[in-house]
Amino acid sequence: MGEDGTVHAELRRNTPDTSDAGTMNDLLCDMVDELRADPAGAGVAAIGVGAAGIVQWPAGRIRWAPNNEYENWDVRGVLETATGLPTVVDNDGNVAGLAEARLGDTRNDDMVLLTVGTGVGAGIVLGGRIYRGPHGLGAEVGHMNVNPDGPLCGCGNYGCLESVASGTALTRMGRSAAAHDPDGAIAGLARADGGEVTGLHVTTAALAGDATARSLFQRLGRALGIGIAGINAIFEFEVVLIGGGLVDAGELLLEPARRAAREFHYGPPEVRPVPPVLPATYKGDAGKIGAGLLALEET
Amino acid sequence: MGEDGTVHAELRRNTPDTSDAGTMNDLLCDMVDELRADPAGAGVAAIGVGAAGIVQWPAGRIRWAPNNEYENWDVRGVLETATGLPTVVDNDGNVAGLAEARLGDTRNDDMVLLTVGTGVGAGIVLGGRIYRGPHGLGAEVGHMNVNPDGPLCGCGNYGCLESVASGTALTRMGRSAAAHDPDGAIAGLARADGGEVTGLHVTTAALAGDATARSLFQRLGRALGIGIAGINAIFEFEVVLIGGGLVDAGELLLEPARRAAREFHYGPPEVRPVPPVLPATYKGDAGKIGAGLLALEET
Structure with missing residues (x-):
């Protein structure tokens, strides 16, 4: 995605039935690899994650999510180690609010x-x-x-x-x-x-x-x-x-x-x-x- | 009052039955005069007001109070003009919170x-x-x-x-x-x-x-x-x-x-x-x- 919010490449995966941290780590890292292999995804500078649940900021650790199995999952640490890219992880509501505040029709x-x-x-x-x-x-x-x-x-x-x-x-x-x-x-x-x-x-x-x-x-x-x-x-x-x-x-x-x-x-x-x-x-x-x-x- | 919260001089007045802005202005100005005439009140440097109701900050104007007659009352302007002292006016809950945050037993x-x-x-x-x-x-x-x-x-x-x-x-x-x-x-x-x-x-x-x-x-x-x-x-x-x-x-x-x-x-x-x-x-x-x-x- 560019600074103006234009999405250059996109990939969707459903949450697997087993949503423990190990399974989810593999899924996320595979998705990053796949996106970086795509010409439109080349030159990616950083990773941003919006996740449901209680996310500790700025640590990027999902402490608890009412509808998932993972707990105390160090998403930021895992992604930074696996990809070498700077990563931020925040609650999905928070980042959605940021998108609307910065780029929405009623930005405020x-x-x-x-x-x-x-x-x-x-x-x-x-x-x-x-x-x-x-x-x-x-x-x-x-x-x-x-x-x-x-x-x-x-x-x-x-x-x-x-x-x-x-x-x-x-x-x-x-x-x-x-x-x-x-x-x-x-x-x-x-x-x-x-x-x-x-x-x-x-x-x-x-x-x-x-x-x-x-x-x-x-x-x-x-x-x-x-x-x-x-x-x-x-x-x-x-x-x-x-x-x-x-x-x-x-x-x-x-x-x-x-x-x-x-x-x-x-x-x-x-x-x-x-x-x-x-x-x-x-x-x-x-x-x-x-x-x-x-x-x-x-x- | 000193920086550590010590009260040097005190004066209490009940809200009169008629609480329009004019009556309240006179009451407040009389109280300031009386306090400044007291030796313990000499050297007063500034006025702080905590008021019930919706107080516009930093303007110091009480816009509306559910239990009083005054409306859109420019408390800060009136007191600064009458006393020559710098004045702040804020909601009473806000200033009480500040006292507890800075000086209370559980300051936080x-x-x-x-x-x-x-x-x-x-x-x-x-x-x-x-x-x-x-x-x-x-x-x-x-x-x-x-x-x-x-x-x-x-x-x-x-x-x-x-x-x-x-x-x-x-x-x-x-x-x-x-x-x-x-x-x-x-x-x-x-x-x-x-x-x-x-x-x-x-x-x-x-x-x-x-x-x-x-x-x-x-x-x-x-x-x-x-x-x-x-x-x-x-x-x-x-x-x-x-x-x-x-x-x-x-x-x-x-x-x-x-x-x-x-x-x-x-x-x-x-x-x-x-x-x-x-x-x-x-x-x-x-x-x-x-x-x-x-x-x-x-x-």
């Missing part, structure tokens, strides 16, 4: 990106710098509690923002709706796919106008907006960006989020402005571009 | 002070500096939403941390308890005082061992701890301090807060440590000392 020095996908990731940019906390363990907005009586979250707590405003929440709500209405659109789409309801079925049904699916997005968007109001009480953002897979639903997600962020905003809006809630520019590419940018800025 | 560069009094104020210190947001409008942790179905808050929203974890919440819960049990200890203490139940009656009853009053502190402390867990997901604090009037209840408040902060903490504690929840050092004096410190540091 004081902003947050919330990535609403399987979970809710976040990248907080304050005064032009990623906010990580002194050891890189902060900015986990998705795990801020928004209702102690809320659903179980993947992290083990109840009522995290992620538990009510993520793709996982959409899947859970979609399954419940399908169980209550087996003849409805959501259940029908899942049946046609020969499997269980996923968030994607809910999105498809909502975009096609199904009232039940739309009401689930109202519910999810409102929960997201309440979370946004919470961080807006603490920070002074100029813009709140929503990325991740669920932003494909567009206004179905953004409109209720915007409304709740305004409803629960602290202080008169003419004194404490309500930042606009907008779709992110890079969607699924933000992590890749931000990791590249971070490598260019920090190595 | 990455910490938060939550002042649990009538409302819930906050002072966030990151890397040794007060976090205010770019224009001083941030750090309003008390107005982070912790339950959208929660009680009405003084700010007009429902379910702010302040609405469930403040003296106002304790008063509300105490009145409800007294209405349900007119022969109970809480109702009895209010009757002996010849008035309505206040948070202080609940505290007195709890300290005397009344089970109902203690259960209200369990409830309030737990709500506070859930809010603490929320900010601990976002920041990496080394210590969380609790100040304000309600900390006089000691472990009745702190123990359930500590327990909930641990229960709702994001990530394994050995990876993301749970910061200790401790009583603040300065209690009611933190605002005064912090405002003085800020004046010494920033003018």
Whole structure:
């Protein structure tokens, strides 16, 4: 990737079923070798990694990830030794936020990106710098509690923002709706796919106008907006960006989020402005571009 | 006040019933004159003000305060013109946090002070500096939403941390308890005082061992701890301090807060440590000392 965010070469691999550190090391090193063998990947100067989970900064060690087997994995050390290239490793939400802050359509020095996908990731940019906390363990907005009586979250707590405003929440709500209405659109789409309801079925049904699916997005968007109001009480953002897979639903997600962020905003809006809630520019590419940018800025 | 926080001269005035800017200007200027006329107040070099409400930084203008009449009040301009002394004006939570960060028993560069009094104020210190947001409008942790179905808050929203974890919440819960049990200890203490139940009656009853009053502190402390867990997901604090009037209840408040902060903490504690929840050092004096410190540091 170049300084302007242009991607020169790209390679994708799925996470293997066994995601221990040894398997993942081999996979990453093979990918780097393959990219460097490609003429478009020649002259690569540095490696940037954006990884899900709790990543220690600047050590580049993934301490823990709710959905993977590796623990305390020294990604930076492994890649620097294997490739001889300077490497930075950061949380995927952080680097995605950096991409939007530097190169997005609404680039801004004081902003947050919330990535609403399987979970809710976040990248907080304050005064032009990623906010990580002194050891890189902060900015986990998705795990801020928004209702102690809320659903179980993947992290083990109840009522995290992620538990009510993520793709996982959409899947859970979609399954419940399908169980209550087996003849409805959501259940029908899942049946046609020969499997269980996923968030994607809910999105498809909502975009096609199904009232039940739309009401689930109202519910999810409102929960997201309440979370946004919470961080807006603490920070002074100029813009709140929503990325991740669920932003494909567009206004179905953004409109209720915007409304709740305004409803629960602290202080008169003419004194404490309500930042606009907008779709992110890079969607699924933000992590890749931000990791590249971070490598260019920090190595 | 000297650099070590020693208070050389002190003067207290109650907020008048009419708290418009003109009345308050006269009151403040009279207080400064009186202090400067006192031999102990001679040689004063700067003025520091800690004020409730949304204070624009560094302009020193109180934009809005939920419980006062003044609005868009240029406190810094008025005091500098009237006294000829350099003046700083900041939110009372912010300056109290500064006092604890610099001079408290657990002085630390990455910490938060939550002042649990009538409302819930906050002072966030990151890397040794007060976090205010770019224009001083941030750090309003008390107005982070912790339950959208929660009680009405003084700010007009429902379910702010302040609405469930403040003296106002304790008063509300105490009145409800007294209405349900007119022969109970809480109702009895209010009757002996010849008035309505206040948070202080609940505290007195709890300290005397009344089970109902203690259960209200369990409830309030737990709500506070859930809010603490929320900010601990976002920041990496080394210590969380609790100040304000309600900390006089000691472990009745702190123990359930500590327990909930641990229960709702994001990530394994050995990876993301749970910061200790401790009583603040300065209690009611933190605002005064912090405002003085800020004046010494920033003018």
